[in-house]
Amino acid sequence: MQLLFVCTGNTCRSVMAEAIFKELSKEKGLNAKAISAGISPIPGSLATKNASNLILRRFNLDFSEREAVKLKDEHLDNSFLILTMTEYIAEILKNKYPHIEKKVFTIKEFLGEKGDIIDPFGENIVVYEETFDILLEKIDKIIDKIAYIS
Numbered sequence: 001m002q003l004l005f006v007c008t009g010n011t012c013r014s015v016m017a018e019a020i021f022k023e024l025s026k027e028k029g030l031n032a033k034a035i036s037a038g039i040s041p042i043p044g045s046l047a048t049k050n051a052s053n054l055i056l057r058r059f060n061l062d063f064s065e066r067e068a069v070k071l072k073d074e075h076l077d078n079s080f081l082i083l084t085m086t087e088y089i090a091e092i093l094k095n096k097y098p099h100i101e102k103k104v105f106t107i108k109e110f111l112g113e114k115g116d117i118i119d120p121f122g123e124n125i126v127v128y129e130e131t132f133d134i135l136l137e138k139i140d141k142i143i144d145k146i147a148y149i150s
Contacts, residue, residue: 001032001150004079005107006089010038010068012051012121013085016132017107019055019063020139030147037075039089041068048121050128058132076100083107083142086116107138111145 003021007014014036021034045068046052052064069075076082076097082104084090090109094101108115117134120127 002079003032003034003146004075004082005034005036005085006039006071006082006093007036007085007117008038008040008089008119009045009121010036010041010070011045012048012128013117013119013131013135014038015047015063015066016051016055017083017085017135017139019059019061020132020135021143023059023061024136024140024143028143028147030143032143032146035069035075035079037069037071039071039092041070043068043070048128050120050125051132053125054128054132073097079103081105081110081146083110085119088116107135107142111138111141 005014005017018034018036025032047063047066055061055063080103082100084106087106090104090106093104107117118131120131
């Protein structure tokens with residue numbers, strides 16, 4: 001069972017979401033894999049320092065050398081659930097790949113909420129921490145929901 005997180009550049013939000021999901025699902029005993037990708041990453045770019053430092057500090061996972069991943073058809077086809085950071089990215093995916101429309105949601109939409117996950121790219125550590133904490137809260141609920149329906 002593979003879950004896919006998607007954002008723009010795959011250097012902060014979706015990378016943090018992937019790490020959070022991996023850690024929380026392990027803690028809760030959910031047998032699911034998480035990956036992340038971006039719709040338009042810069043080739044060779046790494047996870048931002050703020051994102052990788054937060055992941056290391058909070059979960060002792062080293063993402064400092066993780067390169068951004070460009071979204072591929074196989075990611076979409078092999079994932080049972082595709083969670084985006086924004087409504088805009090969800091709409092892009094649904095329009096470009098109509099066959100996956102039923103498994104594409106924003107993180108908040110999957111939880112019955114509205115809105116996007118704020119993008120901390122280029123911001124200070126405080127904004128990264130806010131984004132991380134929001135993702136932590138939402139992904140904890142997502143794992144509970146997945147565990148309940150599976």
